Amino acid sequence: MKNKILEVKNLFCGYNKKQKVLERLSFSIYEGEFIGLVGPNASGKTTFLKTILGIIKPLKGKIIKNRNLKFGYVPQIFTINETYPFSVYEILSFAFLKNFKLNLEIEDKQKIDDIIEKFNIKDLKFELYRNLSGGLKQKVLILRSLLKQPDILILDEPTNDLDLFNTKMVLEFIKNIKQDKNFAVIFASHNLETVLNYVDRLFLVYNGAIDIIDEVEDIDFLRKKISEVFKVDIKIHKIEDWKFIKV
Amino acid sequence: MNTILEHLTQNLFLKSLIIGIFSSITLSLLGIFVVLKRAIFITLAIAELAVLGLVAGIIISFNAYLSMILVTFLGLCLFSFYKKDKNFSEDSLVGIVYAVSFSLSVLLLSKTNFFETYILDVLSGNILIVKNWDLIFSIFIFLVSIVFFILFNRQLFFMYSDTHTSYVFGINYKILNFIFFIIVGLNIIFFLRSIGLILSFSYLVIPCSFALISSPNIKQLIYKNLIISVVSTILGLIFSFIIDLPSTPTIVVFLFIFGILFSRVFKS
Numbered sequence: 001m002k003n004k005i006l007e008v009k010n011l012f013c014g015y016n017k018k019q020k021v022l023e024r025l026s027f028s029i030y031e032g033e034f035i036g037l038v039g040p041n042a043s044g045k046t047t048f049l050k051t052i053l054g055i056i057k058p059l060k061g062k063i064i065k066n067r068n069l070k071f072g073y074v075p076q077i078f079t080i081n082e083t084y085p086f087s088v089y090e091i092l093s094f095a096f097l098k099n100f101k102l103n104l105e106i107e108d109k110q111k112i113d114d115i116i117e118k119f120n121i122k123d124l125k126f127e128l129y130r131n132l133s134g135g136l137k138q139k140v141l142i143l144r145s146l147l148k149q150p151d152i153l154i155l156d157e158p159t160n161d162l163d164l165f166n167t168k169m170v171l172e173f174i175k176n177i178k179q180d181k182n183f184a185v186i187f188a189s190h191n192l193e194t195v196l197n198y199v200d201r202l203f204l205v206y207n208g209a210i211d212i213i214d215e216v217e218d219i220d221f222l223r224k225k226i227s228e229v230f231k232v233d234i235k236i237h238k239i240e241d242w243k244f245i246k247v
Numbered sequence: 248m249n250t251i252l253e254h255l256t257q258n259l260f261l262k263s264l265i266i267g268i269f270s271s272i273t274l275s276l277l278g279i280f281v282v283l284k285r286a287i288f289i290t291l292a293i294a295e296l297a298v299l300g301l302v303a304g305i306i307i308s309f310n311a312y313l314s315m316i317l318v319t320f321l322g323l324c325l326f327s328f329y330k331k332d333k334n335f336s337e338d339s340l341v342g343i344v345y346a347v348s349f350s351l352s353v354l355l356l357s358k359t360n361f362f363e364t365y366i367l368d369v370l371s372g373n374i375l376i377v378k379n380w381d382l383i384f385s386i387f388i389f390l391v392s393i394v395f396f397i398l399f400n401r402q403l404f405f406m407y408s409d410t411h412t413s414y415v416f417g418i419n420y421k422i423l424n425f426i427f428f429i430i431v432g433l434n435i436i437f438f439l440r441s442i443g444l445i446l447s448f449s450y451l452v453i454p455c456s457f458a459l460i461s462s463p464n465i466k467q468l469i470y471k472n473l474i475i476s477v478v479s480t481i482l483g484l485i486f487s488f489i490i491d492l493p494s495t496p497t498i499v500v501f502l503f504i505f506g507i508l509f510s511r512v513f514k515s
Contacts, residue, residue: 050411053414054414054415055415071415073415075409075411079411081407081409082408083285083459084408084465084468086465087464090404090465094401094405094413094416095416097401097405098417099417099418099419102398
């Protein structure tokens with residue numbers, strides 16, 4: 001039995017009471033699980049994530065977190081201001097900043113060097129972040145979050161605007177690092193097929209609510225549920241462990 | 248201490264040089280974050296609020312610094328408590344504050360006998376009206392700003408380039424952002440009478456924008472930003488004293504010319 005690390009009870013999310021985006025959400029998140037948060041554009045995925053992270057206050061309901069629960073967060077890359085020439089090392093070092101901290105400690109520097117070495121990005125250490133490809137930018141942001149040693153890693157549409165090669169690279173990368181550490185992942189995307197092949201549970205965001213699918217391996221159930229939620233008839237084919245969706 | 252201050256205030260060039268160097272260093276360092284946050288227009292509105300405070304203080308015979316602090320602080324609170332609204336953007340709020348405070352300053356000044364002289368003093372400053380206290384305040388705000396920059400520059404770089412992640416990682420955005428703008432406001436207030444509105448604003452924007460063109464990393468950006476602002480100030484002052492031109496507009500022109508030359512030379 002996995003440990004529960006976060007519980008949401010009757011949560012209402014939105015920017016103000018007149019603009020409720022999601023309503024009556026209740027679910028739990030367990031350690032080590034990989035959750036796919038899927039929904040059409042502007043369905044409320046980012047609002048939901050921001051509420052869980054505490055960036056937006058819940059309109060109603062409760063978010064009960066384990067004591068000392070730590071979040072890692074990878075925002076959508078277009079939200080990062082790339083005006084200034086930050087190096088990859090500087091971007092990674094932001095993980096250790098606190099409100100009152102003058103300089104990086106020796107252990108912090110060691111941790112950055114270790115992660116650079118372990119994930120083979122030594123050549124990129126002093127490269128400018130803004131000059132990297134979309135896939136590499138995501139990789140750097142994911143590594144920065146890992147430096148926080150999170151219990152839950154939240155990724156907001158990390159494969160948006162990425163080509164097929166980079167999308168696969170990012171997802172395989174997350175899958176591989178998850179094998180080492182036991183943190184939960186919430187992966188938001190509007191690409192159902194991509195997410196479906198990596199996650200343990202699916203959260204379908206649609207029409208102001210979240211429908212949770214616990215059994216992603218049961219193809220028939222999955223097909224019925226997705227068709228019902230998105231109101232489109234779909235077919236799912238499984239070829240060599242990879243699920244293909246046909247609308 | 249008094250003798251040193253008296254000597255400084257009696258020597259016009261030395262006094263201009265000291266205030267010029269202090270203001271160029273602090274305002275250009277703060278300008279790095281103004282440009283990064285894309286808050287150039289906000290600082291202009293803050294400067295205009297300071298002017299309104301100054302004018303109001305003079306009209307009602309109240310301490311100029313206190314009235315400037317009060318009005319600027321009220322404006323900063325307004326910006327800080329503004330909540331995002333689809334029908335009313337932050338840009339509109341800043342624009343309205345700028346236009347209204349500027350108009351109110353002109354209206355108040357129009358009822359005085361020194362309208363034209365004062366408008367000119369506010370825009371381009373007047374080193375001749377700088378007293379010992381002004382010099383002490385300038386040194387004080389210079390030191391406060393430098394300490395703030397040393398302590399929080401990395402936090403500011405993080406939160407102005409990636410606001411949400413910095414919040415999730417534990418940086419208190421609201422408080423740090425408010426303190427930052429308080430410090431920008433205080434700098435404008437304490438340097439307004441000596442260097443004027445145009446030069447204060449120019450120090451915040453021009454050196455950083457040119458330094459950014461030729462800087463491959465953050466360290467160089469900071470150094471080049473300082474070099475452009477301090478060297479232009481010294482050259483502009485010397486030139487204005489030799490040719491007998493108003494100092495602050497001359498420095499602004501030097502910031503522009505030296506900035507272009509510097510960024511072109513170092514870019515190539």
